[in-house]
Amino acid sequence: MHPVIARIGPVAILSHDVFVALGIGVAALVLLWEIRRRGAQDERLWYVLAGALVGGALLARLGTWAQHLDPRDNAPLLEQWAYGNRSVLSGLLGAYLGALLGKRIGGYPHKTGNLFAPAVAAGMAVGRVGCLLAEPPGTPTRLPWGITLDDAHAAAMHVPAGVPLHPSFAYEILFHLAALAALLALRGRITAPGRLFILYLAAYAAFRFGVEFVRGNEVVWAGLTRSQLFLLALLPLTTARHAWRHTRGRAHGREAPNEAEALT
Numbered sequence: 001m002h003p004v005i006a007r008i009g010p011v012a013i014l015s016h017d018v019f020v021a022l023g024i025g026v027a028a029l030v031l032l033w034e035i036r037r038r039g040a041q042d043e044r045l046w047y048v049l050a051g052a053l054v055g056g057a058l059l060a061r062l063g064t065w066a067q068h069l070d071p072r073d074n075a076p077l078l079e080q081w082a083y084g085n086r087s088v089l090s091g092l093l094g095a096y097l098g099a100l101l102g103k104r105i106g107g108y109p110h111k112t113g114n115l116f117a118p119a120v121a122a123g124m125a126v127g128r129v130g131c132l133l134a135e136p137p138g139t140p141t142r143l144p145w146g147i148t149l150d151d152a153h154a155a156a157m158h159v160p161a162g163v164p165l166h167p168s169f170a171y172e173i174l175f176h177l178a179a180l181a182a183l184l185a186l187r188g189r190i191t192a193p194g195r196l197f198i199l200y201l202a203a204y205a206a207f208r209f210g211v212e213f214v215r216g217n218e219v220v221w222a223g224l225t226r227s228q229l230f231l232l233a234l235l236p237l238t239t240a241r242h243a244w245r246h247t248r249g250r251a252h253g254r255e256a257p258n259e260a261e262a263l264t
Contacts, residue, residue, distance in 0.1 A: 047106025055098020
């Protein structure tokens with residue numbers, strides 16, 4: 001494992017931070033490429049992009065604050081912001097909410113999910129390399145590609161030394177690369193507004209729920225981790241949202257909007 005890429009005097013250059021920054025840069029390049037390819041150039045899209053970046057950054061850090069039911073057991077918000085863990089799932093939720101707010105502020109009326117889907121997949125694939133280099137791999141495995149840590153790295157990450165561990169972040173990198181390839185292949189055939197994005201998010205939610213079983217994250221209730229509980233909590237909310245839009249569409253005597261219209 002290589003949590004530190006380099007040092008400049010007393011300052012450590014962390015691999016996680018470097019690859020997160022690279023992931024954001026790659027996502028921005030893919031988004032600009034997709035905007036140009038689709039001919040969707042509109043200055044109001046910058047409001048959407050800014051909202052997604054700010055919302056994602058805020059909730060990625062603050063989204064892990066409420067780890068305990070009693071608020072007094074959670075860290076103060078400033079301490080959470082400075083030292084707390086980051087969550088990709090809450091970051092994606094924050095980016096979605098931020099994009100909605102950016103649309104409202106900028107007055108952009110169109111769905112943007114199909115623009116963002118390849119960019120998010122590409123950025124996630126790159127960003128997760130930092131997690132692979134810096135975070136605990138996963139649970140023990142007998143598979144030949146398990147990662148084995150020496151005593152020093154294992155002690156620092158609180159995992160068993162000399163035991164092959166699931167490279168859970170490598171699984172996620174492969175998932176996002178496969179998703180990116182699928183999105184690029186399907187973007188000419190699936191043209192309904194936002195449909196590509198909802199397919200990507202649904203696939204990622206299912207994958208993430210499954211991979212949590214080998215991530216080695218803390219089990220908090222009923223054999224499930226916080227990430228799995230987060231996904232389960234979002235499921236009824238998303239279902240209710242789609243049902244409401246379907247009912248509203250039928251009440252207005254027109255074809256109900258597809259499920260992707262609930263997303264940016």
